[in-house]
Amino acid sequence: MTNAGTAASAQIRADALQRPPPIRNRDLPLLSFRAVSKKFTDGTEAIADVSFETHAGTIVSIVGPSGCGKSTLLRIASGLSAASAGEVSLDRTSVGYVFQDATLLPWRTVRRNVELFAELRGVQKAERQRLCREAIALVGLEGFENHYPNALSGGMRMRASIARSLTMKPRAFLFDEPFGALDEISRQRLNEELLRVFLVERFGGLLVTHSVYEAVYLSSRVLVMSARPGRIIADIPVPFPYPRAPGLRFEAAFAALAGTVSEILQKASE
Amino acid sequence: MTGNDREHPAAAAVTSAGPDHGDGKRPERPWHNLARIWGPPLLVLIALNGIWLLLTYVLLEERQRFLLPPPQDVVRNGLLNWRNLSEVLEGLWSTTQVAMVGLMIAIVLGVALAILMSQARSIERSLYPYAVVLQTIPVLALVPLIGFWFGFTFWSRVIVVVLFSLFPIITNTLFGLQSVGPGMNDLFTLHNAGRFSRLWRLQLPATMPAMFAGFRISAGLSVIGAIVGDFFFRQGQPGIGRLIDLYAQRLETEQLFTAILFSSILGVVVFWSFGLIGHRVVRSWYDPTRGPA
Numbered sequence: 001m002t003n004a005g006t007a008a009s010a011q012i013r014a015d016a017l018q019r020p021p022p023i024r025n026r027d028l029p030l031l032s033f034r035a036v037s038k039k040f041t042d043g044t045e046a047i048a049d050v051s052f053e054t055h056a057g058t059i060v061s062i063v064g065p066s067g068c069g070k071s072t073l074l075r076i077a078s079g080l081s082a083a084s085a086g087e088v089s090l091d092r093t094s095v096g097y098v099f100q101d102a103t104l105l106p107w108r109t110v111r112r113n114v115e116l117f118a119e120l121r122g123v124q125k126a127e128r129q130r131l132c133r134e135a136i137a138l139v140g141l142e143g144f145e146n147h148y149p150n151a152l153s154g155g156m157r158m159r160a161s162i163a164r165s166l167t168m169k170p171r172a173f174l175f176d177e178p179f180g181a182l183d184e185i186s187r188q189r190l191n192e193e194l195l196r197v198f199l200v201e202r203f204g205g206l207l208v209t210h211s212v213y214e215a216v217y218l219s220s221r222v223l224v225m226s227a228r229p230g231r232i233i234a235d236i237p238v239p240f241p242y243p244r245a246p247g248l249r250f251e252a253a254f255a256a257l258a259g260t261v262s263e264i265l266q267k268a269s270e
Numbered sequence: 271m272t273g274n275d276r277e278h279p280a281a282a283a284v285t286s287a288g289p290d291h292g293d294g295k296r297p298e299r300p301w302h303n304l305a306r307i308w309g310p311p312l313l314v315l316i317a318l319n320g321i322w323l324l325l326t327y328v329l330l331e332e333r334q335r336f337l338l339p340p341p342q343d344v345v346r347n348g349l350l351n352w353r354n355l356s357e358v359l360e361g362l363w364s365t366t367q368v369a370m371v372g373l374m375i376a377i378v379l380g381v382a383l384a385i386l387m388s389q390a391r392s393i394e395r396s397l398y399p400y401a402v403v404l405q406t407i408p409v410l411a412l413v414p415l416i417g418f419w420f421g422f423t424f425w426s427r428v429i430v431v432v433l434f435s436l437f438p439i440i441t442n443t444l445f446g447l448q449s450v451g452p453g454m455n456d457l458f459t460l461h462n463a464g465r466f467s468r469l470w471r472l473q474l475p476a477t478m479p480a481m482f483a484g485f486r487i488s489a490g491l492s493v494i495g496a497i498v499g500d501f502f503f504r505q506g507q508p509g510i511g512r513l514i515d516l517y518a519q520r521l522e523t524e525q526l527f528t529a530i531l532f533s534s535i536l537g538v539v540v541f542w543s544f545g546l547i548g549h550r551v552v553r554s555w556y557d558p559t560r561g562p563a
Binding site: 078079080095097099101103105106107108116117119120121148149150 | 451453454456457458459460461462463467471472475476478552554555556557560
């Protein structure tokens with residue numbers, strides 16, 4: 001179904017890959033948490049004393065037991081929630097935020113959905129349309145511009161959701177279990193797509209996920225959080241260079257690393 | 271999907287031989303569809319007419335027959351006698367005007383109030399109880415008062431219609447405006463959307479299905495309101511409610527039946543029209559059996 005679209009977009013991606021944009025201020029942290037805690041008004045402590053930094057051109061994954069405050073952490077990073085204590089620094093003028101639910105407006109076509117953020121920020125129509133075309137091409141949704149969300153599969157909705165954030169040219173990209181609701185094959189395919197987009201756009205990504213394999217496959221570092229109140233109990237570097245081939249998932253080194261992460265995660269969940 | 275089928279009848283014919291498309295809609299021949307839609311209510315109509323005839327000729331003696339004249343007498347006296355029919359049609363036209371003007375005012379007022387209430391909890395809390403009161407007080411008891419205060423004119427009839435049809439519009443529209451999920455709201459917050467932008471791009475489109483459901487309910491009520499107002503206001507231009515009252519007093523049951531028939535038709539037409547408009551507005555993205563995507 002997507003053959004015609006992906007052929008054209010693969011060409012665009014290939015062009016873009018030949019000249020990756022320079023990474024600005026590689027050494028300066030893009031996002032930093034310093035001793036951040038969050039206590040809700042009902043007294044629940046979601047996260048406690050969380051400190052870490054992420055840099056442009058890297059993807060950092062966060063795994064942890066259910067309810068450990070991973071999503072809260074992203075909400076704090078985006079500014080949707082305020083921290084109770086500690087310090088967060090992030091340039092919020094160009095942040096992409098993808099939720100677990102694609103949150104597309106059902107009454108808008110894919111094109112109009114992707115245009116939404118630029119529209120909210122008052123970007124001129126011609127520029128908006130250009131950004132929208134680029135983003136749709138980047139996620140391989142050409143040919144589906146005039147479809148309504150209810151005519152798309154879950155994977156395609158998520159692509160549209162990612163495209164919508166890409167129009168902002170985000171330097172920092174927050175992902176809250178974006179592929180959690182997808183079947184395994186769609187999930188793997190979208191993981192590969194995401195890496196391709198990542199290599200084109202070179203944003204700094206912070207990804208919350210339930211899947212250890214997804215975390216290891218996508219990221220440069222995996223942070224493991226403890227059960228609530230969530231603390232970071234491990235910071236594991238992932239040494240595999242980008243671009244990563246889909247076959248990496250079946251290599252021994254990959255399995256070993258995923259095993260290590262799983263073990264720590266299991267201990268954290270007890 | 272349906273658009274394609276319409277444009278390519280040949281393609282539709284081909285696919286109809288194939289298996290189900292997964293969306294549960296099997297392409298069907300148009301006459302088959304027609305029979306399926308009109309068949310059952312037609313059968314009920316025939317059955318009702320049968321019962322009617324039975325009651326008239328078996329249960330009632332000849333001198334009591336005016337209580338329930340047989341259907342053919344209603345047709346002959348009410349529908350085929352132009353003098354009687356034109357009287358009913360004129361009344362119907364005046365009632366239609368009252369109902370439609372009242373309904374339009376109720377729509378504008380109801381949507382405006384719902385939007386106002388959706389903007390702040392405090393406004394909702396202060397206004398909503400009165401909207402509920404509007405629904406629960408016996409409007410019938412208010413009708414004579416409205417007549418005393420505003421006279422027995424066109425506009426006091428319109429006020430009765432507004433009282434009858436305002437509440438469903440307010441509640442449905444408000445429900446729709448408040449049905450926007452927290453994720454969507456977060457999205458707009460992240461991009462610094464203002465109150466107006468949020469209303470225009472998020473809340474109003476989201477409320478469309480619920481709002482039109484409210485319009486449809488109120489459309490039916492507006493006709494009832496117009497007839498009730500008319501029934502009580504014995505002055506001014508007579509609408510169909512006045513005629514119903516008159517025919518009942520004169521024991522002209524054939525014309526009474528004709529008047530009732532036409533007022534029901536008016537109600538049904540208005541109800542359907544609003545259903546159709548609502549369907550056209552949201553059909554590209556909203557499936558009433560599954561909700562939005």
